[in-house]
Amino acid sequence: MPEFEYSQFAGDEDGFAPQSADKLFDQLAEYVVEYGERILENLDDWQDENPELVDMLVKQGYVEQDADGKWVVTPKGLRRVENKALEELFDVRRKDSLGRHDTEFRGAGQVLHEESKPYEFGDPVSNLNVHQTLKNALVRQGGGTPIHVTEDDFVVHDTEYQTSCATVVLLDMSGSMTRYGKFGAAKKVAMALQSLVRGKYQGDFLQIVGFYTYATPLSERDLLRCAPKPVSIYDPRVHLRINLDNPPGFVPEHFTNIQAGLQFARRILRRQPQANKQIITITDGEPTAHVEGRDVVLIYPPSEKTARITLGEAKRCANEGLHLSSFALVEDYFYTSLVNFVEQMAQVSGGIAAYCNAHDLGNMVVDSFVGGRRKRRAM
Numbered sequence: 001m002p003e004f005e006y007s008q009f010a011g012d013e014d015g016f017a018p019q020s021a022d023k024l025f026d027q028l029a030e031y032v033v034e035y036g037e038r039i040l041e042n043l044d045d046w047q048d049e050n051p052e053l054v055d056m057l058v059k060q061g062y063v064e065q066d067a068d069g070k071w072v073v074t075p076k077g078l079r080r081v082e083n084k085a086l087e088e089l090f091d092v093r094r095k096d097s098l099g100r101h102d103t104e105f106r107g108a109g110q111v112l113h114e115e116s117k118p119y120e121f122g123d124p125v126s127n128l129n130v131h132q133t134l135k136n137a138l139v140r141q142g143g144g145t146p147i148h149v150t151e152d153d154f155v156v157h158d159t160e161y162q163t164s165c166a167t168v169v170l171l172d173m174s175g176s177m178t179r180y181g182k183f184g185a186a187k188k189v190a191m192a193l194q195s196l197v198r199g200k201y202q203g204d205f206l207q208i209v210g211f212y213t214y215a216t217p218l219s220e221r222d223l224l225r226c227a228p229k230p231v232s233i234y235d236p237r238v239h240l241r242i243n244l245d246n247p248p249g250f251v252p253e254h255f256t257n258i259q260a261g262l263q264f265a266r267r268i269l270r271r272q273p274q275a276n277k278q279i280i281t282i283t284d285g286e287p288t289a290h291v292e293g294r295d296v297v298l299i300y301p302p303s304e305k306t307a308r309i310t311l312g313e314a315k316r317c318a319n320e321g322l323h324l325s326s327f328a329l330v331e332d333y334f335y336t337s338l339v340n341f342v343e344q345m346a347q348v349s350g351g352i353a354a355y356c357n358a359h360d361l362g363n364m365v366v367d368s369f370v371g372g373r374r375k376r377r378a379m
Contacts, residue, residue, distance in 0.1 A: 021060040022080075024053060029081045032073065033191070034184035036227030040071040078224055082195035085188040088362070119154035127156040164203035166272035167369060168265035169193060171223075172283040172329075173212040175231040175254030182329045183228050185358035186282045189365045194220055196366070205272050211261030213242075213253045213289055213296060217268075229253040238300040245294055255298050257289035259310040266317050277322050280365060284329040286341050307341060314349045324351030325368045329358055 031039045043063065047054045057063045062077035073081070116129045136153040169190050177183040190208050197206045208218045212229045232252045242251055262279065269277045286302040290309040299306050317324055326342040328335065339355050346353035356364055 021056040021062065025057055025060070025062040025077060025080065026084060028057070029073075029077070029084070030184075032224060033081065033085075033187050034181065037072075037225035038227070040073070043071045073221075073224060078220055079195075081224060082191045082198075082220070085192040086195040086199075088188065088192070116155045116157055119151075119156050123156045129155045129157050164201070164205075164274045165276040165278060166205040166269050166274040167193075167207075167277075168268055168279050169206070169208045170215075170258070170261040170265060170279060170281040170283075171208055171210050171218070172256060172281075172285070173210040173226065173228050174256040174283075174285055174288075175229055176256075176285050177228040177329075178230075180329075180331045180358060182284050182331075182358045185361050186329070187223065187226075189282065189362050190223055191220075192362065192366060193369055194223075196369070203274075205274060207265075207268055209261055209264050209268075211257050211264075213251060213255045213257055213298065215257060215260035215264040217264070235300075238298055240298040241292075242296045242298070243294060244296060252298065255289040255300070256283065256285045256287050257291070257296065258283060258287040259290045259306075259313045260296070262310070262313040262317055263291065266313075266320060266322065269322055270320065278369075279317060279322055279324050280368060281324070281326045281342075281345075282329070282361070282365065283326070283342075284331075284335075284338070286338050302337070307344075311344055311348050314345045314351075318349035318351065324349040325365075326351065326353045327361060327365055327368075328353070328355040329361065330355045331357060 028039070040063070043054055043057075054063075061074055062080070063071055064074050066072050116132050119128075132155045133149060133153050134147060136155065137147050137149045140150070140153060141148060171186055171190055173183070177186070193206060194208070197204045208223050210216055210218050210226060218226060231254045232250075238252075240252075242248065258281065261281065265279045269279070287306045287310045288300045288302050289296060289298050290306045291297070292309075297306070314324060324345060326345050328338050328342045330339060335355070342353040342355065345351065352368070354364055
């Protein structure tokens with residue numbers, strides 16, 4: 001029978017601290033994803049009460065303090081959060097998902113080793129099927145050596161044309177996204193896409209844009225830190241006009257400006273060289289804000305005017321060759337109007353609309369992203 005030696009646990013045994021730090025950081029990151037960077041302020045209390053826990057996170061390189069003494073997630077920690085989000089939302093073991101966005105076209109791209117075709121002028125020599133070429137020469141000359149290869153003997157591996165894609169994900173940051181875990185789920189999807197692009201679709205362009213009363217681009221770090229805008233006015237009816245050049249000291253930011261998000265995305269994608277461009281919108285509400293000239297107009301309850309202006313922007317996106325996919329987070333029967341609105345967006349843009357709960361959002365959005373826009377730029 002084996003003998004065991006026992007001693008007092010000091011917390012620094014080999015193999016324990018790193019594993020504990022990983023688990024501890026993953027739990028912390030869940031709250032950061034759901035509620036934003038203000039959760040990191042709790043590390044000051046942790047440091048007073050359980051300094052060894054914070055020390056583990058720091059030693060593993062997951063968190064650090066900036067020049068102002070504020071706790072922040074490190075690049076290593078950010079990558080872990082993104083990769084964990086991808087593992088939860090997308091089966092990374094699927095071998096057929098490796099590579100880029102497949103299309104039905106043939107051309108320069110991934111080699112398909114099981115298929116070959118006769119060489120044509122312009123085919124990459126690197127795709128030469130040497131075995132089949134020599135076999136053709138042997139058959140033609142009836143065997144023997146040396147083998148004399150002619151132009152008619154050359155065959156190359158057939159290839160499948162693959163296209164890169166430029167994508168803007170519009171993430172709803174309005175006040176209602178705080179309910180039912182919707183924002184945390186949507187945020188995880190966006191972070192999973194960032195990990196997916198970095199690991200498998202390096203030729204792609206991806207930008208996350210948050211929309212609320214305004215719209216703003218979010219870096220990877222901004223995305224991790226962000227949270228829905230808190231509701232700041234509770235009037236049953238609102239009609240405000242805010243000048244963008246001279247805004248007042250207080251602006252309620254919890255409204256839903258899908259038009260501003262689409263407009264921002266259209267301008268971003270106009271500068272991208274990729275043949276395929278798409279906008280993925282994740283929202284839980286009808287638009288309650290729109291832009292008129294240099295003014296932002298806030299209207300609640302949702303108005304027909306705001307809807308009409310937003311749909312007009314969706315049509316402009318489609319006219320510029322952008323594919324629109326809209327995902328409505330629906331939790332109960334009160335969302336009938338939202339379902340109708342995203343369906344109208346799909347109708348005017350020729351895109352797609354889907355509604356789901358927060359639990360099902362991930363697979364639907366990732367599948368839409370991976371599919372991309374299957375077209376080929378005219379040569």
